[in-house]
Amino acid sequence: MLSARREPDAAIAAHARNIRRASLRMAHAARLGHPGGDLSCADILATLYFHVLQVDPCAPAHPDRDRFILSKGHASAALYAALAEAGFFPATALDGFMKPLSPLNGHPNRTKVPGVEANTGPLGHGLPIAVGTALGARLQGAAWRTFVLTGDGELQEGSNWEAAMSASQFRLDRLTVIVDRNGLQQGARTEETVALEPLAERWRSFGFAVVEVDGHDVGALIDVFSRLPVESQRPTCVIARTTKGRGVSFIQDRVDWHHRIPTAEELADALAELEDRA
């Protein structure tokens, strides 16, 4: 029987800091990555893996596991760091991030990395896949749940809205979409590019139960995830209000840190800011 870890808030916050620190080290070592988006979703990933997801790191393909799909595949460093932190593979493997022939590609590959559910990277792919997993669970009378984390900019991809329509049509109340709503996409703010607001209303009009939450408040995230499904017969959309680059003063809410790489000095400063304050 699989169960979630249900760790306390402070422990989860510490895991999130570890994920942030590991992500930045990986980006620095590889000279590649997407630090802004990694830091943005660290608290969400930590909450999922250390409180919500019923998964077994020793049996990553367990048929009854909850499915977590990272649709914003460019945040692969954060996902790998979270998986290592949760024990799916040793943390030393993170040193291979984007190195030649490493299983840790710039975007996750499920056939190479334990715990990865889908090979994402092209945007707008995660939600359709998640609709399929949630539907597959229901067709088989299985109890496991599906979670998918999307970026906000990626909601400009129309495939998400195809999937959203089908999720509500199929009444997939074991499907939860989490939007990492940091307001920034690669080149500018989402609202200056192609506006997403009113985002909650849009999801509601597509048949979702919508909850808005501070995506860096572990306690608030736990509270939302403990109430799933928010409405029976409806899929849930959690709009997690986040700050891109959260946790490092000179990275957060800065558009250029979408895929800027920290220098050695910047890395040291960032790691110092992310010291365990507990």
Added chain:
Amino acid sequence: MTTRHDCRTAFADTLAALASENIRVVAVVNDSVGSSNLKQFRAQFPDRLINVGIAEQNMVGVASGLANAGLLPFVCGASCFLTGRALEQVKADLAYSERDVKLCGMSSGMAYGELGPTHHSIEDVAWTRAIAGMTVIVPADPKETAQAVRLAATTPGPVFIRVSRLPVPDVHDDGYRFGVGRAVELRPGSDVTVIANGVLVHHALEAADRLGRDGISAAVVNMATVRPIDRDAVVRAAERGPIVTVEEHTVFGGLGSAVAEVVVDTRPVRMKMLGVPGVFAPTGSAEFLLEHFGLTAPGIAAAVRALLS
């Protein structure tokens, strides 16, 4: 006149039989229950016919998710939309993700005739064949269609099968056993080899008859699997002499290209690739267009004569 059959019947019967035998089999459609001939399937397995509406990207993504959940999805939709609209999902969500999802491209080629190039699917083999890990099958008749659908269920990874709506005669006898990646010589010959697949195989056979009356001995090979291609069969053909390929597809990247890739790599011989010559088809019925592009028996025979002269 030989009786002709719509391969969609064999496809639908086989899919229903598979679903009876295997609880994991589900069909995923884009509002294409009728055009995929799945009304009976829906009646038999109402919960296992998943209609995502007119949304091909979602259709293929959902199929990938269903496979993640342990099911064996057969995605059925008009080939032009299934492959063209959802190609990135086919690449990333199925092939790169190594998902056991089967793609049934209905009414492929120029079967939609007068509906025009938007509805023709003459690039699907090139597109799917270019993706790592794909198996690509273009069956010639109902027997081969049925066996291709059945074998797809046990072939690892994504499989793309063309299912034509153009009525075709049986080109295989009752004992025929289709094997993925295995070509079959339907007619022996010594001067030239015609390698065809899909709905043009029977035209190739008729062309060989005509050539025989002129004293030209043309072998006819049915190359139903375009990827992985039967290299040995191509080499055997090349050892015999020139090769003419015949496909209801653009000549860029399909069967002819796949054969040529083997020929240049092993035993270079003269080739002629028959197909749609890199143009959008004019208005006309499917039958008209096949004639227009020289893909029926007279055109094939003429191309063989030209190649040998």
